[in-house]
Amino acid sequence: MDTSTSRPISVAIVGGGIAGLSLAAGLVKQRHLNVHVYEAASAYEDVGAGLALHRNALEAMALIGPEVRQAYINKALSLTSEEEEMIATNVYMAHGPHAGTLVAELGKAKGRKSVSRADLLEGLLALIPKDCISFGKRLCKIRPYSGEARRICLKFSDGSAATVDCVLGADGVHSRVRTYLLGADHPAAAPKNHDRWQIYRTLVSSDFARQRIAEEYTRTVPIMLGPRGHVNCIPLNKGKRLSAGIAIRGVAPVPGDGDDDNQAPPLDPAEYTDYHPAAQNIISMIADDPSASWRALDHDPAPYYTRGRISIFGDAAHTALPFAGNGAGQALEDAAMLNRLFQGVRKLDDINIALATYNCARIERTQKVVELSRKFGRVYAFAEPGIGDDVDKIRAFLDEAGEFMNMYDVKGDIERAFVTLSAIKLERDTKTEGLADANSLKKPDSQD
Template identity: 55%
Template sequence: MGSQEQPKIKIAIVGGGIAGLALGAGLAKKPHVDFHIYESVPEYKDVGAGLALHMNAIKAMTLIGPEVRQAYFDKALEMGEEDQEMSTEVILAQGPHQGTMVAELGKAKGRKTVSRADLLDGLLELVPKRCITFGKRLDKIESNDTISTITFRDGSTAQADCILGSDGIHSTTRRYILGPDHPATEPVNHEGWQIYRTMVSAEYAREHINPKWTQTVPILLGPRGHVNCIPLNKGTRLSAGVAVRGAKFAEGGQAPDLDPELYKDYSEDAQKIVRMVAKDTSASWTAADHDHAPVYYRGRVAMFGDAAHASMPFAGNGAAQALEDAAVLDLLFGKTTDVNQIEAAFDAYDRARRPRSQAVVDLARKFGRVYAYAEPSVPAEDPVKMKQFFGGMAAMTNNFDLGKQDEDALGFYEEALGKKSTGVGEVKGPDVGKVEGQKLPPPLT
């Protein structure tokens, strides 16, 4: 905590999504920090994403504070009885092993799902009203060694000692940090993913599909798309979708219609879901993610959450990674009491979080290929190999040691502070143009 004479550290958080609000909930408890969240939308709307938060997300929320975890539990829908173990069931829906379950992802007692809008409402209650302004869209960042200025679309400006951008996949902060022409700046969709999605009442869904799938999170696999359902809003609504790899987009980028005829060799349960989705695909979207950024900060401007490492939704761990970022930044800003320590905190955050969060981006791509029977190293003809793959990957996301990640971050922070105080090297962040030689995540096997 800062001494009485020491001015508070002024932080501007751009983007009040899951990452920004979770960090805000943590910073609200730090008397030496004066933060403000600038969110572009006037109010949150349900964009249709239902989230199943894995164990690493719950651990990250707990690290920020038990009230953050509680906010999630208060808003989430229990998938089964409180002491019953539940999971995302991954089942082969096509081919000779049709019906075989190859994974139970995120298995936990009292497992829950939550709609993004409900989770945001819960987190928002933990952020003092005076610390957030809605309807403020970041347009431009200017930053030097002492002051960072943000200009909003409405022409107004704000100043802070540093900027933390959690402004999502199309991040303006990312464009500032990497530069507009860097190959990793804009989102990409290398494998042509289109997500057909519908939102219906649970009652309607029970009339059209196996009622079992209105209460759990199934992923039904096959080569022309995987099918899934997520119960939302305490079981009253259902988000159901078909994710297609290699969609043939029209020249203007328009996706083809979802054709249930193409799924005739899928299981009857999967076909029923496809038919229900095809009736109304208005909640559909084209998926995208980020190629690896060589750095997550530049001077006193850093990015976190999807802004730093948007991933395909297939490993179900994007929000969890955003929460892990928030937990590490919250920890580091607990130690950072002087503006001259900010870049050391960003350096430590970058080193602690970049390799893992980018490995999860790669993992989500690989999940997508496995779901589409398109990953040669994990063939659908070999369900045992599939089980081994999912088991190993769950250990990487779900059972990750967040305490160790915190320890590492603090070690990196001390190292960075040491460099600064001895003048051995200035902490400025790696050169964004120099991708080669950067520490990249280990290859996934």
């Protein structure tokens, strides 16, 4: 089958979150592609705890394009006055005889910044031509490979439809594209919360927060560990607001048990009188208005991220608990990888090769990050067997796991994947040319 095409290859990105918009910002610059983002929401909401991206995420942004990283910089608050200063998330003990002790510095990077999800999305959205994104497009059905060109039909809840050559699902933890790829009954299709994590969180003005807690916690990104929940803060909106939260293990309803509408028990500051005073103050502030609370979810490992010309990336592929602070980083690594691979997609069969290459390159690392994020949570709660509340063991784990996530060779892995893509394409084209030559040498059938 001749899979060449004179028209641009059409790519649908389902989901306009950080993963989807970052990838779209790269792909719209590639003239051989026709890219469109379909976002279910009609407008972005300011949800989540905010982001303080690690070194790997910053490198991935720059590889997609300098304008992507600049969008982050323009919307973010610098955590230091010096752009060349190395800044990290400081992890402290909040309970026991070592309360107040620094045990780790995570995500260390030069000129590190924090940003709200909504602000970052606004910055990324400005990079996407308006005619390349549609809001209010909730995917409800995928019908693959219709017609001679084997195009894919997407149907949306508003009755509209789109027909494309390739579908890249970035539609989050409840991904419809993931469910389609794996099957609704697959045990890894639906999100999980095995340890029943509940995130109690408040969003307040920084001026208000400074009346309740030490000023240093309104301009840094600390994490404070303890057996009944770990506390963290992150400044947002150029330092005008503060997100403060405590993650508690074992209190949230389990997803899929029919109790999704049930509420977790209220946060009681009286249960934390044995925590460090700084942590107690933050917990008390959260308890006054936990309206920004949410239930943590992640994914069990998917056996694959790709089938044919349909693939998932970001949270749709590998939602991780937020405790390692690398969910957005993994999404950006995915986006950088896909952006580079699609530079080598020039005909329809190239899509299959590119997505298969992406799958092989990303599945092991991303799923290890999901598992490490689960372990981070247990370590933070002094609940990991063999580690408990041992300061030295906590420090050793966080140092090793942090290095795995943060010091990843983003560019090197992407370029190795692109070399693999190029080699597979060359082998295919060589075989195709050889077959064509052989056919041309065949003798015509004899005629009587």
